[in-house]
Amino acid sequence: MDIVVLLKQVPDTETLIQIADDKASIRTEDVKWIINPYDEFAVEEALRIKEKNGGKVTILTMGPARAVESIRTALAMGADEGVLIDDPATEGSDALGTARVLVAALKETGFDLIIAGQRALDNDGYQVPAAVAELLGIGQVSMVVKDEVADGKIRCESTVEGGTVVIEAGLPALFTTQKGINEPRYASLPGIMKAKKKPLTKKNLADLGVDPSEVGEAQAKCRVKNLFFPPERSPGKIIEGETVGAKTAELVRLLREEAKVI
Amino acid sequence: MAQGVLIFAEQVDGNFRKVAYEAVSEGRRQADTLGEAVTAVVLGSGVDGIAGELGKYGADKILVGDDPALADYTTDAYTNVLFDIVKDNDPGILLLGASSQGKDLSARLAARLGVGLAMDCIALKLDGEKLIATRPVYGGKVLAEVALEGIPRMIAIRPNVMEIVEVTKAGDVEKIDVNPGAVKTRVMEKRLEAASKIDLTEADVIVSGGRGMGGPDFSVIEELAEVLGGTIGASRSAVDEGWRPHSDQVGQTGKVVSPNLYIACGISGAIQHLAGMGSSKYVVAINKDPEAPIFKKADYGIVEDLFDAVPAITAELKKRL
Ligand SMILES: Cc1cc2nc3c(=O)[nH]c(=O)nc-3n(C[C@H](O)[C@H](O)[C@H](O)COP(=O)(O)OP(=O)(O)OC[C@H]3O[C@@H](n4cnc5c(N)ncnc54)[C@H](O)[C@@H]3O)c2cc1C
Ligand SMILES: Nc1ncnc2c1ncn2[C@@H]1O[C@H](COP(=O)(O)O)[C@@H](O)[C@H]1O
Numbered sequence: 058m059d060i061v062v063l064l065k066q067v068p069d070t071e072t073l074i075q076i077a078d079d080k081a082s083i084r085t086e087d088v089k090w091i092i093n094p095y096d097e098f099a100v101e102e103a104l105r106i107k108e109k110n111g112g113k114v115t116i117l118t119m120g121p122a123r124a125v126e127s128i129r130t131a132l133a134m135g136a137d138e139g140v141l142i143d144d145p146a147t148e149g150s151d152a153l154g155t156a157r158v159l160v161a162a163l164k165e166t167g168f169d170l171i172i173a174g175q176r177a178l179d180n181d182g183y184q185v186p187a188a189v190a191e192l193l194g195i196g197q198v199s200m201v202v203k204d205e206v207a208d209g210k211i212r213c214e215s216t217v218e219g220g221t222v223v224i225e226a227g228l229p230a231l232f233t234t235q236k237g238i239n240e241p242r243y244a245s246l247p248g249i250m251k252a253k254k255k256p257l258t259k260k261n262l263a264d265l266g267v268d269p270s271e272v273g274e275a276q277a278k279c280r281v282k283n284l285f286f287p288p289e290r291s292p293g294k295i296i297e298g299e300t301v302g303a304k305t306a307e308l309v310r311l312l313r314e315e316a317k318v319i
Numbered sequence: 320m321a322q323g324v325l326i327f328a329e330q331v332d333g334n335f336r337k338v339a340y341e342a343v344s345e346g347r348r349q350a351d352t353l354g355e356a357v358t359a360v361v362l363g364s365g366v367d368g369i370a371g372e373l374g375k376y377g378a379d380k381i382l383v384g385d386d387p388a389l390a391d392y393t394t395d396a397y398t399n400v401l402f403d404i405v406k407d408n409d410p411g412i413l414l415l416g417a418s419s420q421g422k423d424l425s426a427r428l429a430a431r432l433g434v435g436l437a438m439d440c441i442a443l444k445l446d447g448e449k450l451i452a453t454r455p456v457y458g459g460k461v462l463a464e465v466a467l468e469g470i471p472r473m474i475a476i477r478p479n480v481m482e483i484v485e486v487t488k489a490g491d492v493e494k495i496d497v498n499p500g501a502v503k504t505r506v507m508e509k510r511l512e513a514a515s516k517i518d519l520t521e522a523d524v525i526v527s528g529g530r531g532m533g534g535p536d537f538s539v540i541e542e543l544a545e546v547l548g549g550t551i552g553a554s555r556s557a558v559d560e561g562w563r564p565h566s567d568q569v570g571q572t573g574k575v576v577s578p579n580l581y582i583a584c585g586i587s588g589a590i591q592h593l594a595g596m597g598s599s600k601y602v603v604a605i606n607k608d609p610e611a612p613i614f615k616k617a618d619y620g621i622v623e624d625l626f627d628a629v630p631a632i633t634a635e636l637k638k639r640l
Contacts, residue, residue, distance in 0.1 A: 070571055070591050074460045083461070094572055153430055178571060180456050180463075183417075183438050187394075187426030196503030197394055199423040202565065212507065216566065217419040218336075218518035220511035222391075226504040236572045237565030278435030282451065283464040287597070293604070293617040304621050305631040308603065311619055316601045318580040319524075319547060319636070 058112030058206070060103040061166055062136065063159060063173040063186065064096040066120055066127040070178060081281045092127045095174025098234035101241040102204065103172050104135045110206055113137045115166050119147055119158050125257065132252035133244030139257040140166060146262055149274025156188030158272055161265040163193065170211065171231040175200050186233045196226035200235040321470040324350040325410035326359045327401060328373055329420055330366055331392075337521050338416030338478040340376050345443065345481040346414045347377030352445050355411070358382060359490070360404055362397060364390035367494065374490030376483065381492045382408075388499035391506040392420050396499035398427045403498065405432065410471045412450065417475035418520070425475045434469035439575075441480045441598065450474075458571040458594030478520045479577040480598070517550050519569065524549030525578045527569055527596075530556040531585015531606065531625055537563070539629045540584055546636045552576065552596075554586045570595035584625045588613025605629060 068074065069089040077084045092100070103114045114136040118124050121143060128139035142158055150158070163171065173186035190197035202221065203214040209228050214221045216235050226232075244252070262269050270276065296311070298304035312319045324346040328339035343359055350357045359378035361370045363385065370383045384400050401424070405413060415421045417439040429436035437452035441462075444451050450472045456463045467473070519525060526544040528537050528551070537551065544551050553563040555570055569576055571594035581599035585606060586592060593616055596602065604617035605625045614620040621628050 068457070070458065070594075074457045076461065083457070151435060152426070153433065153435075156430065178458060181439065181454075181458070183422045184426040184429065184436060187423065188430035191427050191430035197423070197427065198504060199394075200419060214510075215419075217511075218331075218520060219516060220509070220566075222506055223508040223510070224393075224504050225507050230503070235565075236568060278433075278467065278469045279437060280435075280466050280468070281463050282466050284456075284461050285464075287455075287459065287462050290602070290616055290618065293602075293614055293620050295609070295614065295620045295622060301623050301627045301631050302635075304623065305628055305635050308619055308621060308632060309635045312580070312601070312603070316580075316618065318601050 058107070058110050058169050059115070059167050060106060060112060060170045060172065061115045061117050061163060061168045062096065062099045062103045062131070063171065063189065064100065064116050064118050064127060064131060065093045065174070065177045066090050066118065066124040067093045067177055067179040070094070076284045076286070080283050083284070090123060090126065092130060093174050093177045095176060095178070095234050097241045098236070098238050099172040099174055100131045100134055100136060101239045102234060105239065106170070106206055115140060117159060117162055117166065118142070119155060128257060129252055130244055132255045132257070133248040134242055135248060138255060141257065141259050142261070142265065143259055144261040146269035146273050149277055150272045151277035151279045152182055152184035152188050153278065154272035154276055155185050156192055158262070158265065158267055159185070159189050160192045161267045162260065163189070165265065169228045170206070171229070173231065173233050175233040175235060186231055190231040196230045198224045198226060198230065198232040201232045202235050202237045204232065321409045321411040323356045323358055323408070323410045324412045324414060325405065325408055325471065326357065326378070327413070327415045327424070328359045328361050329416055329418060330361060330363050330369060333366065333369060335369065335372065336416060336418055338418055338421070338476065340483045341478070341481040342414045342416050342476055343373050343376040343378050344484045345476060346412070347484070347486070349412060349443060349445060356380065358408060358410070360384065360401065362389045362400055362497070367492070370492045371490065374488055375485050377486045377488065378490040381490045382495050383492060384495055384497035386497050386499055388502070389497070391509070393502050393504050393506060394423055394427050395502040395504065397424050398431060399500040400497045401428055402431055404495070405471060413471040413473045415475045417477050421475050425473060429473050434471060434473055435467040436473040436475065437465050437467055438475050439477045440474050441477050443474060455598070458591065459597045460594070477575070477577065519550055519552055519567070519574045519576050522550035522576065522578050524580045525552045525569070525576055526582045526584065527552035527554065527586060528557055528584050529554035529586030530560070532557060532562060535562040539626060543582070543629050543633045546633055547580070554592050583613050583617070584629055586613055587611050588616055
């Protein structure tokens with residue numbers, strides 16, 4: 058069973074985000090980078106499926122050279138191989154452009170099952186996995202909290218408003234992760250040592266036979282024109298009062314008369 | 320030439336999602352600016368009866384695709400059918416709600432159409448011919464204005480953000496033939512809570528508890544939520560402790576919510592939590608630590624033990640009802 062995890066490196070969720078001078082990107086100098094948390098769930102789930110069903114776990118990333126660190130971490134967790142597609146021509150790709158590159162690589166690695174994050178915690182896009190599934194013509198299941206592989210099929214619990222829906226798809230298929238699916242393991246020291254010897258291939262668009270004019274900024278159909286900070290919430294009012302009852306009575310009055318929300 | 324605004328109005332088991340009304344209302348606003356028509360699409364099985372409702376929010380025409388194969392949402396059947404409808408109608412703008420289903424569907428459809436999609440948008444504006452959508456990125460720490468190329472321009476709107484406006488009009492309902500085609504996934508079972516429970520993403524009032532709850536007993540919060548007609552939320556700490564289900568988690572790895580009123584009880588206000596509730600209209604924080612960062616993001620704060628303050632608020636509300 059060949060499992061491929063689509064993994065993106067994103068800024069640590071604690072990072073202070075600063076807007077770059079072009080107003081369309083962020084400053085990357087002081088950013089600490091991590092594996093997108095939803096992709097970390099994907100790595101963990103891939104490892105569990107492999108442990109149960111046998112097979113191989115490949116980590117696939119399109120990104121700059123620094124993303125190697127994240128792939129190494131996934132290899133240290135237990136993945137078998139890594140592929141990084143690093144090509145300046147991919148910069149500024151939108152979801153479809155990104156998917157084209159990932160699909161070209163997926164056709165080389167082979168796959169029975171693709172696991173991705175539901176969204177990357179940088180652009181909060183929710184789009185690349187569906188675009189990958191569409192370009193490959195395979196089934197997709199979104200926001201999965203539980204899955205089971207048997208008899209060439211995968212059965213997933215997909216979260217929707219108010220509950221879950223159990224969905225079955227024939228392999229090959231793609232699913233995306235939802236919080237609750239698992240608790241990702243930490244990379245152990247022996248794992249980190251072993252990871253250094255695991256295959257990690259770097260490729261560019263020419264290696265994959267992807268036409269650079271099909272990806273990147275020039276081709277993107279959804280483009281960021283302007284980034285700005287949301288208006289600051291005006292500093293809140295701490296409600297003073299002699300007693301708890303006095304404070305809460307005042308709060309209720311404010312919610313009724315000032316905010317008019319109740 | 321591509322013209323008009325097409326809206327996919329999501330229904331579940333014969334009830335429209337609130338975001339469907341929001342999308343039709345927003346579509347109406349954009350169409351009025353352009354002087355164009357609004358067409359809404361309803362897909363399902365046995366949905367003729369409800370379709371006419373969309374006229375009330377400004378749909379000039381309502382297309383109904385009624386087919387047993389559309390009874391349960393599947394990515395493939397819905398994408399196939401909506402793709403055909405887009406090709407037949409050639410709209411300039413296509414709007415959907417960014418619900419769980421809407422995200423899954425819009426992303427697949429955008430890839431098939433080969434057009435740009437602005438996901439989870441909180442504002443739309445027309446700048447001449449250009450359509451600019453505003454969407455939160457980096458967990459809402461930053462807002463991005465994005466421009467779309469390719470026709471139709473596809474926008475999925477965040478639930479609970481756009482205003483619902485009723486108009487005094489009726490839309491023409493038209494049944495259409497659909498071809499759901501081959502489907503690669505099968506719905507085996509649906510495990511849904513009573514329809515009466517409002518999902519966090521659609522709730523007007525949310526009362527959330529954090530580690531300060533000290534344990535799985537959320538009854539003080541439940542009572543407050545009950546008098547306010549609200550829904551319960553939780554911080555990740557409360558979820559990780561096993562006090563609440565994952566589906567209650569608000570934040571960067573949980574749900575993104577936009578209620579009118581968000582009451583955070585015993586929640587410190589970590590940046591990942593703020594990412595989920597930062598776009599609430601009013602935030603109330605109850606925390607015994609006056610230094611808790613949540614107070615900087617709250618409109619009203621009460622520095623007290625939540626087990627004293629929350630029941631007192633409930634009592635006060637009951638008194639005035
Ligand atoms: C990658 C990543 C993703 C994350 N995603 C999320 C997410 O989606 N959602 C999320 O919430 N967090 C998320 N977190 C975790 C986040 O960083 C915080 O750890 C978490 O939000 C803290 O939860 P809390 O406020 O309930 O607990 P604490 O930070 O422990 O705060 C508890 C608060 O309760 C107060 N308190 C205690 N007792 C009482 C009492 N009796 N009365 C009143 N106040 C009391 C305390 O003063 C304190 O301020 C994420 C973290 C990471 C690294
Ligand atoms: N550059 C990339 N390389 C590998 N996987 C990616 C990349 N971008 C997005 N993905 C995958 O798609 C998911 C959703 O990303 P997005 O659609 O950008 O929010 C991520 O969680 C990853 O699994």
